[in-house]
Amino acid sequence: MLELDAETIYRALAARARESFAGAALKLVGVHTGGVWLAERLRRELHIEAPVGILDVSFYRDDFDRSGLKPDVRPSQIAFEVAGSHILLVDDVLNTGRTVRAAMNEIFDYGRPARIDLAVLVDRGGRELPIAATVVGATIEVPADIGVVLTRDDDQRLHLTMEKRSGE
Amino acid sequence: MASNPQLNRHGELHHLLSIDGLPRPIVERILTTADSFINIAEREVKNVPLLRGKSVFNLFFENSTRTRTTFEIAARRLSADVFNLDITRSSTAKGESLLDTIDNLTAMQADMFVVRHATSGAPYLIARHASESAPHVHVINAGDGRHAHPTQGLLDMYTIRHYKKDFSNLTVAIVGDILHSRVARSDIHALTTLGVPDVRAVGPLTLLPAGLEQMGVRVFTKLDEGIRGADVIIMLRLQNERMRGALLPSAQEYFAHYGLTPERLAHAKPGAIVMHPGPMNRGVEIDSRVADGSAAVILPQVTFGIAVRMAVMSIVASSARMQ
Numbered sequence: 001m002l003e004l005d006a007e008t009i010y011r012a013l014a015a016r017a018r019e020s021f022a023g024a025a026l027k028l029v030g031v032h033t034g035g036v037w038l039a040e041r042l043r044r045e046l047h048i049e050a051p052v053g054i055l056d057v058s059f060y061r062d063d064f065d066r067s068g069l070k071p072d073v074r075p076s077q078i079a080f081e082v083a084g085s086h087i088l089l090v091d092d093v094l095n096t097g098r099t100v101r102a103a104m105n106e107i108f109d110y111g112r113p114a115r116i117d118l119a120v121l122v123d124r125g126g127r128e129l130p131i132a133a134t135v136v137g138a139t140i141e142v143p144a145d146i147g148v149v150l151t152r153d154d155d156q157r158l159h160l161t162m163e164k165r166s167g168e
Numbered sequence: 169m170a171s172n173p174q175l176n177r178h179g180e181l182h183h184l185l186s187i188d189g190l191p192r193p194i195v196e197r198i199l200t201t202a203d204s205f206i207n208i209a210e211r212e213v214k215n216v217p218l219l220r221g222k223s224v225f226n227l228f229f230e231n232s233t234r235t236r237t238t239f240e241i242a243a244r245r246l247s248a249d250v251f252n253l254d255i256t257r258s259s260t261a262k263g264e265s266l267l268d269t270i271d272n273l274t275a276m277q278a279d280m281f282v283v284r285h286a287t288s289g290a291p292y293l294i295a296r297h298a299s300e301s302a303p304h305v306h307v308i309n310a311g312d313g314r315h316a317h318p319t320q321g322l323l324d325m326y327t328i329r330h331y332k333k334d335f336s337n338l339t340v341a342i343v344g345d346i347l348h349s350r351v352a353r354s355d356i357h358a359l360t361t362l363g364v365p366d367v368r369a370v371g372p373l374t375l376l377p378a379g380l381e382q383m384g385v386r387v388f389t390k391l392d393e394g395i396r397g398a399d400v401i402i403m404l405r406l407q408n409e410r411m412r413g414a415l416l417p418s419a420q421e422y423f424a425h426y427g428l429t430p431e432r433l434a435h436a437k438p439g440a441i442v443m444h445p446g447p448m449n450r451g452v453e454i455d456s457r458v459a460d461g462s463a464a465v466i467l468p469q470v471t472f473g474i475a476v477r478m479a480v481m482s483i484v485a486s487s488a489r490m491q
Contacts, residue, residue: 056204059216059482068180068486069218071197075204083212109213 004140006150006158009121010038013137014045017088017119020135021046027085029053031103032074034092034150037158038121042090053078053087060102076106083111088134092150094120097131122160124148173295180487183295183307184480186316187357195361199326201479202472208245209474218482219248222279226252227269228310229285234446235310238470239282239319242477248280266290267297274298280306280481288313303490308480314348319480320445321354323473325362327465328400330472331441335359339366339437341388341395343426344404344453345375347415351445352404360384370394371426374415391426398436403428403444406453419452429455433463441465 027050030039039052058073089103104116117134124142142148147165152158172189176182181194208214224243228236236252243250255269270281281298283291291309298305311317325335332338340359346352346369359367360383369380370388380387388394395401406422416422428442442454442463450456458464 059204059218064218064486068488069201069482073201073204075207077207105217109211109216111212 004122004138004160004162006121006160009137009160010041010158013038013119013121013135014042016135016137017042018046021088021117024086026088027053027080029055029078029087029089029103029107031089031091031099032056034121034152035090037150037152038092038119039088039090042088042119050080053080053082055103055106057099057102057106060106062098062102078107078110081111082107082113084114086115086117087113088117088119090119092121093148094118094123094131094133094136095126095148097127097129100131101129121150121158122148173292173299176488176490178488181484182487182490183291183309184318184484185291185295185307185309187318187321187354187361188316190357190361192361192363195322195325195358198322198476198479198483199329201483202326202475205245205475205478206472209471215245215247217247219243219246219279219485222248222485223277224248224250224280224282224481225273225278226250226282226310227255227273227284228253229255229266229283229290230311232284232311235284236282238473239308239310239477242474242481243280243282245474246478246481248481251278266293270294270297271301274302274305278302278305280308280485282308282310283312284310285312288315299490306484306487308484311350313350315350315353317350317354317445319473319477320351321358322480323469323476324351324355324402324443324445325358326472326476327443327469328441330468331465332399335362335364338364338400339368339398340364340400340402341368341370341398341436342402342404343370343391343394343428345406346371346380346404347375347377348407349404352402355402356380356383356385368394368398372416372422391428391432392435395428395432395440396435399440401428401433401436401440401442403442403448403454405445405447406449419449423452427451427453427455428458430457430461433458433461443469446470 026048028039028043030036030052036054043052055076056074058070119135120133121137123136123139145165146162149161174183174185226236226239240250290312291307295307309318342352368386373389444466448454448459
């Protein structure tokens with residue numbers, strides 16, 4: 001259906017991140033899958049040495065009782081020392097805030113960070129928890145039954161598409 | 169009656185009773201999910217909150233501290249509440265009293281039973297009963313009689329995949345007392361389900377059950393021939409009581425013919441791995457130089473076993489209710 005220009009939105013996000021975190025000793029953690037793509041690009045752009053941490057928050061979701069475990073869980077991996085570090089958590093779409101809550105809970109199981117900031121490509125509203133992003137690429141208004149999905153093509157270009165949510 | 173009592177009407181794994189009859193995608197999903205549990209053990213906090221508030225009852229009608237402990241660790245790492253009941257009973261325990269026990273524990277809000285029983289089929293009986301009286305309850309078979317030990321079979325598959333990457337070109341030899349081994353049976357079903365082209369059973373005729381060929385297994389009575397060119401050798405524990413039953417002359421003679429020594433291991437493919445479900449009888453089925461050697465992956469099996477059991481528990485717990 002409708003397509004947003006993900007590359008333009010990403011450049012806005014990267015510019016804001018450079019400005020907001022100038023001089024900070026950041027370490028990046030991306031949420032599977034879109035958040036990891038974004039974090040990898042931000043890592044190059046912000047000249048961060050530490051490898052990007054990867055989170056699959058499936059084991060921390062609060063809807064396990066209702067939705068079960070998704071079939072394609074991937075290993076989480078944070079190769080740097082979390083305790084005492086300043087983490088920029090990166091995700092593609094911020095909606096209810098439940099994924100961010102799950103991701104923060106998982107990060108704390110690796111150690112106690114000094115600080116966590118949040119960067120998202122798009123904030124589509126619809127929060128169900130008191131969570132806000134530190135830097136946002138674009139804020140959009142989308143009806144609740146429309147899903148916003150980030151994909152990446154073979155040339156590593158990002159695409160944001162909106163489509164009717166199936167099922168629930 | 170459903171054709172496969174382990175699956176609910178959506179085809180999801182609701183109980184784990186046997187690998188026999190499990191669709192290959194379910195077996196593969198368990199192995200893939202276990203990958204995600206492996207590095208949790210290296211974090212500061214070794215638990216994830218997945219089964220928080222759930223009650224897991226370990227029902228061991230037959231003693232096995234080691235297996236029980238691995239299930240307990242797996243359940244605790246998933247943040248479940250774990251209750252251990254060592255109900256070692258005489259062999260005359262009646263089916264009725266078993267189901268009474270289950271009803272009582274279900275009344276205590278059990279969500280999952282991990283069952284070890286000396287009688288083949290006991291976990292099926294419990295699962296069938298629970299499906300009617302408590303359709304939210306899950307049953308995991310932790311070994312029943314000579315029948316099945318599915319989580320051991322799955323952790324063996326995880327180990328093989330870890331070292332050999334791919335099942336499609338492998339030769340796997342299972343050596344020892346195949347007749348009495350639930351591990352062998354579960355391994356054979358798992359290996360054939362995953363498409364291993366050459367599965368072998370190696371042992372003295374008195375310890376080889378009938379019907380192996382129909383399961384797709386090649387039978388060998390000589391160890392050197394049975395392990396020739398093998399990528400994986402699974403040694404089975406030889407239980408002492410087999411000697412008394414006149415199936416075997418003596419432990420020394422067994423070792424002379426079937427004990428895995430470095431000299432014999434040389435018949436296998438270079439880089440072959442040696443597995444054992446434990447506990448080992450050194451000098452009976454396996455030489456210490458092999459057990460402690462570079463081909464042995466027996467301790468990694470134990471580590472992987474926890475991740476695999478976490479995967480099984482989280483997958484069954486996320487299936488819809490039975491009925």
